[in-house]
Amino acid sequence: MEPEELAVKLAEVDARSKSNTHRLDEMGEKVDTLQRLTSAVEVMAAEQKHQSSTMEEIKTDVTNLGRKVDAIEKKPAKRWDG
Known part of the structure; x- marks a missing residue:
């Protein structure tokens, strides 16, 4: 590979790495919220x-x-009947 191609690939990998880091940080926050x-x-x-x-x-x-309460209410009736 040419040095220019390596530089382009390195830049792509670096950009992907930053994107993945950002996504992982977001997922970490979501996991904390879920917990x-x-x-x-x-x-x-x-x-x-x-x-x-x-x-x-x-x-x-x-x-x-x-x-x-039922027993108490029935007590006077029993006396009355007696």
């Missing part, structure tokens, strides 16, 4: 799981309170 998003989704899933179990406890408590 932050994944972490946020994991936290949200954990919170939702906790809220689901809390809601089940609340439903059980409300059901128990409803039974107690």
